Amino acid sequence: MNTMFKKFAFWTAVGIISISSFAFVSGYFEVSKNLDIFTSLFREVNIYYVDETKPGEMIEKAIDSMLEDLDPYTTYIPESEIEDFRFQTTGQYGGIGAVIRKNGDYVIIAEPYKGFPADNAGLKAGDILLEIDGKPVKGKSTQDVSSVLKGQPGVEVNLLIERPGTDKLIEKTFTREEVKVKSIPYMGMVDDGIAYVRLRSFTRNCTNEVKEAITQLKDENDVKGLVLDLRSNPGGLLNESVSLCNLFIDKNQEVVSTKGKIKDWEKSYKTSKEPLDKELPLVVLINQSSASASEIVSGTMQDLDRGVIIGKKSFGKGLVQQSRKLSYNSQLKVTVAKYYTPSGRCIQALDYAHRNDDGSVGKVADSLKTAFQTKNGRTVYDGGGVDPDIVVERESYAEIVGSLVSKQLIFDYATEFVLENDSIDAPGVYKITDELYEDFVAFLSDKDYEYETHTEKELTKLIERAEDEYADFKVDLEELQKKLLSYKEDDIHKYQSQISDLILSELMVRYYYQEGRVIASLADDDVLNEAISVLNDSDRYEGILSVNPDAK
Numbered sequence: 001m002n003t004m005f006k007k008f009a010f011w012t013a014v015g016i017i018s019i020s021s022f023a024f025v026s027g028y029f030e031v032s033k034n035l036d037i038f039t040s041l042f043r044e045v046n047i048y049y050v051d052e053t054k055p056g057e058m059i060e061k062a063i064d065s066m067l068e069d070l071d072p073y074t075t076y077i078p079e080s081e082i083e084d085f086r087f088q089t090t091g092q093y094g095g096i097g098a099v100i101r102k103n104g105d106y107v108i109i110a111e112p113y114k115g116f117p118a119d120n121a122g123l124k125a126g127d128i129l130l131e132i133d134g135k136p137v138k139g140k141s142t143q144d145v146s147s148v149l150k151g152q153p154g155v156e157v158n159l160l161i162e163r164p165g166t167d168k169l170i171e172k173t174f175t176r177e178e179v180k181v182k183s184i185p186y187m188g189m190v191d192d193g194i195a196y197v198r199l200r201s202f203t204r205n206c207t208n209e210v211k212e213a214i215t216q217l218k219d220e221n222d223v224k225g226l227v228l229d230l231r232s233n234p235g236g237l238l239n240e241s242v243s244l245c246n247l248f249i250d251k252n253q254e255v256v257s258t259k260g261k262i263k264d265w266e267k268s269y270k271t272s273k274e275p276l277d278k279e280l281p282l283v284v285l286i287n288q289s290s291a292s293a294s295e296i297v298s299g300t301m302q303d304l305d306r307g308v309i310i311g312k313k314s315f316g317k318g319l320v321q322q323s324r325k326l327s328y329n330s331q332l333k334v335t336v337a338k339y340y341t342p343s344g345r346c347i348q349a350l351d352y353a354h355r356n357d358d359g360s361v362g363k364v365a366d367s368l369k370t371a372f373q374t375k376n377g378r379t380v381y382d383g384g385g386v387d388p389d390i391v392v393e394r395e396s397y398a399e400i401v402g403s404l405v406s407k408q409l410i411f412d413y414a415t416e417f418v419l420e421n422d423s424i425d426a427p428g429v430y431k432i433t434d435e436l437y438e439d440f441v442a443f444l445s446d447k448d449y450e451y452e453t454h455t456e457k458e459l460t461k462l463i464e465r466a467e468d469e470y471a472d473f474k475v476d477l478e479e480l481q482k483k484l485l486s487y488k489e490d491d492i493h494k495y496q497s498q499i500s501d502l503i504l505s506e507l508m509v510r511y512y513y514q515e516g517r518v519i520a521s522l523a524d525d526d527v528l529n530e531a532i533s534v535l536n537d538s539d540r541y542e543g544i545l546s547v548n549p550d551a552k
Helices: 005-025 030-050 055-068 079-090 142-149 206-220 238-246 293-303 397-405 409-420 434-446 453-470 471-488 496-522 526-535 540-544
Strands: 075-077 093-094 098-103 106-112 128-132 157-162 170-175 177-180 186-191 194-198 227-228 254-259 265-268 282-286 308-311 321-323 331-341 350-355 361-365 371-373 378-381
Touching: 030 055, 055 075, 075 079, 079 093, 079 265, 079 282, 079 331, 098 142, 106 128, 128 142, 177 371, 186 206, 186 496, 186 526, 194 206, 194 526, 206 238, 227 526, 238 254, 238 265, 238 293, 282 293, 282 526, 293 308, 308 540, 397 409, 397 496, 409 434, 409 496, 453 471, 526 540
Parallel strands: 194 227, 227 282, 282 308
Antiparallel strands: 075 331, 093 177, 098 106, 128 157, 157 170, 186 194, 254 265, 254 331, 321 331, 350 361, 371 378
16 A cells, blocks of 8 residues: 555544544544545555555546535645635736636637736747756646746746747746736726726735725816626625725615625625725626626615616625634535625525526526515515616627637637737727728638538428428428528638727737726727716615615
């Protein structure tokens, strides 16, 4: 029996003794019994299986499979992924400061963060990583490469890269730093008197960043309204969501309460300070990717009638996680409670406790949703995310757009464009002209971006059915299919507006980093325009927040 297995067996035995004590005291005999069975099975397999086993991999697979049946937020975090987990909660990690992605057999730089080692060393989006510290990385996953690039600050990293458009390989050496990604990628004035702050995620101290941003905007401008943009904000720390709400509402106001199986998780979270500004008209923007802490803030502002919510229905994550330290510097992130907004509603959309027969998870049925009342008596509902006070639908992306993005052709075009253009006009000024778009179309001429439209899929099914039932009709359908393909060839121009927006976004981040991307996206933003319209019309703003005449 090898040393690693002896250590595992020892600590597992200690665990069994500890858990067994807990189990018998608490009456949970099943915990002790099944852990004993698992340990015995694991030992027997590792001793007697015909080939050499990999205990570490086996355990990790067993853990992942076990947790998969609970919910997607209860996860095991091995030591190799601790830096990624730290980044999610603090916005900080030790590394080179760059987003990476897979492209074919290689991992490439997708976006260097402004002012951090990768950017300072001259790495560019599109650079192909060939070696890290002398070791080839061809065929490695982004997770494999990320685990090498991230780590203890102050340690040198040596990269060998290939840059598209250049013949000579490039060597770069730089020192890892403590990378802190800004919670606020952009703040500014978007209209006369209308301030705007976009929050990327709820990481540690993000409330102070928002407070400083609002204070600065108010000091430099005559601010009469604020847009807080939480679109595509996945959430983060619960205490930061409470603190953020406190910027706009009175001290000692309950923001959120939690209820779990363990009594310790039945808590009420209240504001603890005097507000920054409880009178400033406020609009909060959300969409289908606004989740968790974003929903606490938007739900609270709605329940207390403190601000108008605009956009699309939020994600619907009403669950709270806590991290628990495990041995060997690993951790467990486990769902411990559900949270409830001030009106008493839980916005959790999926019911993980009651799965369908096929194992899938169903949404809470509309018939099971409960009505609640806001402070002013407006009706709001639980069980499915936060419903905006004003819904603004945005055009769905066409299939061709999805293909161009998934095959990274817009990204590759931007890489070539940067090689030929040292600079472009500022965000909000630079536009994708018809001439540049035709250059992109020419770039695609020898590229594969095959895709299947929804109509094509349905027509293919119809042809298959006709083959058995109406053979003659099948010929007519096949002719229709050919005609459909001729229409499809024009998709590249039919959806020029959608594709141009994505080209612009990619070019902006190459020249002006994340701030440039955000500024460019706001130039033609229907949701933001609606927010500005509401804040410029005080009667409409107050009317939206007034008592709903249908409320009981």
